[in-house]
Each structure stands twice: as C-alpha cells, then as structure tokens.
Amino acid sequence: MPIVTTQSVVLQVHRYSDTSKILRLLTRTHGPLSVIARGALRPKSRLSGLLEPFAEGNATLYLKRNRDLHALSDFELIRERQALGLDLVRFGGASVLCELVLRIAPREPDELLYDTLVSGLDHLLQTSAEQAAGVSAARIWQLVSFLGFAPSVDGCIECGRAPDPDQPARFDLEAGGLRCARCAAGGRALSPGDVADLRALVGGDTTVRPTATQLALLTDFIRYHASEGYHIRSLDFLPTPAR
Ligand SMILES: [Zn+2]
Incomplete structure (x- = not known):
C-alpha cells in the first residue's frame, strides 16, 4: 500500500457515517481519486474543518491497488477558498x-x-x-x-x-x-x-x-x-x- 503526498483540490465532499467523509480529489500526481477521511468529522480531528469543496492541500494518501477508494491520512492546507x-x-x-x-x-x-x-x-x-x-x-x-x-x-x-x-x-x-x-x-x-x-x-x-x-x-x-x-x-x- 504505497503512501504518497501530493497537492490536491477537493472537488466534492460527502458525509460517510457519523464521523467520516468521502472526498473526490483532483491530485497533481495521480489524477482524480476518491478517498475516505476516517474520523474527519470528529471535532478533535486534525482534519476537522479542512476538507471542504475548493480547498487545496498536500494530501497524504494510502493508495490501495485495484481499488477505487483510497485512504486520506493527512491534509496540510495550502489554501481554503471558503x-x-x-x-x-x-x-x-x-x-x-x-x-x-x-x-x-x-x-x-x-x-x-x-x-x-x-x-x-x-x-x-x-x-x-x-x-x-x-x-x-x-x-x-x-x-x-x-x-x-x-x-x-x-x-x-x-x-x-x-x-x-x-x-x-x-x-x-x-x-x-x-x-x-x-x-x-x-x-x-x-x-x-x-x-x-x-x-x-x-x-x-x-x-x-x-x-x-x-x-x-x-x-x-x-x-x-x-x-x-x-x-x-x-x-x-x-x-x-x-x-
Ligand atoms: Zn459561412
């Protein structure tokens, strides 16, 4: 499961369960990807409030081979654009x-x-x-x-x-x-x-x-x-x- 960090723009956000979000990203190095951000809706999550449409950041991703949904572990904000x-x-x-x-x-x-x-x-x-x-x-x-x-x-x-x-x-x-x-x-x-x-x-x-x-x-x-x-x-x- 390779880990990559790449500049990404949040294209779309969906709630998933009470605590997670599923995002569609455009990444600079891996094209468009769907990712799950587990726990992002928890108030104390370091991702809380960052993963909104149009935001851009350095996303750290666990890429799963032959899968359509990858995992987001970090998002270092570059620009929020809210x-x-x-x-x-x-x-x-x-x-x-x-x-x-x-x-x-x-x-x-x-x-x-x-x-x-x-x-x-x-x-x-x-x-x-x-x-x-x-x-x-x-x-x-x-x-x-x-x-x-x-x-x-x-x-x-x-x-x-x-x-x-x-x-x-x-x-x-x-x-x-x-x-x-x-x-x-x-x-x-x-x-x-x-x-x-x-x-x-x-x-x-x-x-x-x-x-x-x-x-x-x-x-x-x-x-x-x-x-x-x-x-x-x-x-x-x-x-x-x-x-
Ligand atoms: Zn003509």
Missing part, C-alpha cells in the same frame, strides 16, 4: 469548474489540468464582484476547451469565413460553432455584439460582462457536448446576471 461560497456567482463558477473535472476529466494525471483548475479557482477568489460573472464564463470556456470540447468561434463552421464584426451570426449548437449570416440555417441568432462577446470569452477575456445569452450559450454547449450524459448539476447555479 470565501468562494459567500457569493453566488463565484460559487456557481467554481462549482461548474470542479464538477466538469469530476465528470469528464481523464483518469490519468495531468499537471496542466491541475494548474488550469487551480488558477481558475484563484482567479474567481481574487476578482471583483462586478467581474465575477465574466471570470466564471471565461474560465469555464477555458476548461471546456482544455478538456477537448473547444467551440469553433474563429470562422464559420460551413464556409470558414472569419466573423464579420458588422453582421449577425448564428450559433449552431449541434455542430459546435458559429455560422455566418450567409450560411445561417438554424441555431441561436446572435447579434454582432453577442458574437464579439462570445469570441472574447472563449479567448479568455474576463472583462466581458456576460449577458443571459452568453450564459445560455455556455450552459447549452456543456449540456450538449461536454457532459457525456451526466447532468452537470452546478450549471443550474450559474446565475443569470442582472442587465
């Missing part, structure tokens, strides 16, 4: 990031994935309330793209032409990208401003204030392409911004 829970927009964004990793990330270790998740959570933690929705949307698009589901927004999926900044376009959900005005046939109608905002958010520009249209594009896209049949529950918590 403040993400104080604001609905930040909480929604952070929850979607973690749930996407939980549901669709490959089981192999991927340090870049780890860094993408952590930098997204930290960005949400540090941003102003006004920019939290933009940071959420841009970071979710970034993660979705990293996981292999990038939308096609730099050229029309039919003719390849770059979007004309003066023309409306359509977003063809099934094909996963923009259609120019000439090739438009079905899909959600987008104003020139919608197209510009979508391209900016997908490109990582967190200064955009996403409209209800942008959030609908994002959630529809994930539901259609990137959830592999799972219902990504936290998408329901991505709030529609006031306009």
